[in-house]
Amino acid sequence: MKYIPFFGCMMTTKYPWFEAAVRKTTAVIGMELVDIEGFTCCPDPIYFQAYDKIDWYTIAARNIALAEAVGHDIITTCSGCTATLSEVNLTLKKDMELKDKVNKRLKKIGMKYNGTINVRHAVTVVRDDIGFDRVAETVTRPLNHLKVGVHYGCHLLKPSHVMNVDDPDHPTILDRFIEATGAKPIHHEKTLLCCGRACMTDSISSNMVVDILESIKANNADCMGLICPTCFDEFDTGQIILGRKLKRNFSVPVIYSFQLLGLAQGMTLEEVGLNMHKVKFDKILEAVPA
Amino acid sequence: MSVENIQKINFEFREKLNSVAEGFRHNFCYQCGACVGDCPANNYSGTFNPRIILLKALLGMEKDLISPDSEIWNCTNCYTCWERCPQDVRPIDVIIALKNLCQRLGQAPDIIHKISNSVMESGITTTVTSATVRRREQYNLPPVRDYAVDEIKKIIGSK
Numbered sequence: 001m002k003y004i005p006f007f008g009c010m011m012t013t014k015y016p017w018f019e020a021a022v023r024k025t026t027a028v029i030g031m032e033l034v035d036i037e038g039f040t041c042c043p044d045p046i047y048f049q050a051y052d053k054i055d056w057y058t059i060a061a062r063n064i065a066l067a068e069a070v071g072h073d074i075i076t077t078c079s080g081c082t083a084t085l086s087e088v089n090l091t092l093k094k095d096m097e098l099k100d101k102v103n104k105r106l107k108k109i110g111m112k113y114n115g116t117i118n119v120r121h122a123v124t125v126v127r128d129d130i131g132f133d134r135v136a137e138t139v140t141r142p143l144n145h146l147k148v149g150v151h152y153g154c155h156l157l158k159p160s161h162v163m164n165v166d167d168p169d170h171p172t173i174l175d176r177f178i179e180a181t182g183a184k185p186i187h188h189e190k191t192l193l194c195c196g197r198a199c200m201t202d203s204i205s206s207n208m209v210v211d212i213l214e215s216i217k218a219n220n221a222d223c224m225g226l227i228c229p230t231c232f233d234e235f236d237t238g239q240i241i242l243g244r245k246l247k248r249n250f251s252v253p254v255i256y257s258f259q260l261l262g263l264a265q266g267m268t269l270e271e272v273g274l275n276m277h278k279v280k281f282d283k284i285l286e287a288v289p290a
Numbered sequence: 291m292s293v294e295n296i297q298k299i300n301f302e303f304r305e306k307l308n309s310v311a312e313g314f315r316h317n318f319c320y321q322c323g324a325c326v327g328d329c330p331a332n333n334y335s336g337t338f339n340p341r342i343i344l345l346k347a348l349l350g351m352e353k354d355l356i357s358p359d360s361e362i363w364n365c366t367n368c369y370t371c372w373e374r375c376p377q378d379v380r381p382i383d384v385i386i387a388l389k390n391l392c393q394r395l396g397q398a399p400d401i402i403h404k405i406s407n408s409v410m411e412s413g414i415t416t417t418v419t420s421a422t423v424r425r426r427e428q429y430n431l432p433p434v435r436d437y438a439v440d441e442i443k444k445i446i447g448s449k
């Protein structure tokens with residue numbers, strides 16, 4: 001099946017190895033990614049939405065309209081892009097007045113939003129279109145001894161009746177994704193806690209990050225597994241910065257879901273970019289068969 | 291206590307809030323507090339409280355809400371309050387409407403301008419560096435494309 005990938009700003013510029021992992025692993029499980037020209041920032045659901053919601057709807061609608069013209073669904077690989085593009089798409093599909101308002105603006109550049117495609121996070125597509133059984137069949141190196149502390153992040157799941165992905169209080173999608181790689185998903189007390197990135201006061205988000213990392217350690221997970229490059233930023237680089245500030249060594253490596261799948265499909269540490277992470281992953285992989 | 295000393299509701303502010311996308315939702319809040327219990331910013335700050343923010347909106351307490359230091363900027367944007375609200379007020383959407391109002395009134399913190407300017411001037415929120423170009427080559431990824439800034443400029447900002 002064909003999909004138009006929307007990798008977003010953070011992954012494209014800062015964490016390109018995540019993009020590489022998505023491209024390589026989705027090809028193996030039978031998803032065909034069709035790249036198109038002209039995407040911009042989704043735009044950012046926190047700061048840009050806070051700037052002007054109608055501008056936010058309009059730029060997002062332009063991105064969706066580009067994909068509509070080609071005729072395949074968009075897959076997102078960042079929770080922020082998912083928040084913006086899914087919410088805007090589903091809102092505009094229902095709110096005709098808003099759709100007209102947005103289309104009046106898009107007309108200036110000769111474009112139109114029609115509401116003919118869907119926007120879904122890549123893990124949702126993997127679950128619903130491919131199936132985790134099929135994913136498991138592509139695993140050549142099951143990560144049997146790896147315990148992955150699950151971090152869902154907020155925007156894949158909520159608002160649930162907009163996203164329609166999973167139960168926001170008892171989600172299973174990421175657990176099942178991790179299980180398909182042979183690894184063991186570990187739920188912990190802070191599995192569903194926000195990474196805190198959007199908070200203006202640093203101490204609030206720092207305390208959330210510390211609690212999440214401690215919760216993962218307390219439940220004896222080897223690493224943390226997630227689906228969003230912004231959460232990743234908060235927990236990988238953020239963990240180092242916090243560790244220096246608090247004079248503590250958390251040592252919780254962080255892995256993006258498609259990197260995990262890449263390892264399970266036999267790719268090397270370097271191929272999926274795990275060597276690029278600030279919190280090193282090497283020791284954990286000693287437990288994984290070569 | 292004389293009647294003159296009673297604080298009056300600032301309906302003018304509420305009208306302003308109604309004029310911003312999703313701002314009208316504040317009118318339907320009946321102050322049940324369902325939004326508070328699972329709010330991470332509330333749990334971690336002790337001061338951020340979506341119910342109180344909605345109450346201040348209902349009373350029209352503009353000074354408290356519309357400023358770069360307002361409590362509204364501590365919202366984590368997690369959408370849990372939207373999940374919990376039995377009235378479909380979507381407290382987060384009211385908070386975003388308040389943020390939009392801050393921006394219109396010149397009261398948004400610098401980061402809002404920094405990020406929105408980046409989107410409007412370069413099409414993205416991050417920067418394409420030499421490391422970006424080099425790493426994309428290293429991972430055999432297609433080069434970064436043009437970000438259609440001209441088109442963005444044409445479709446934003448009109449009323």
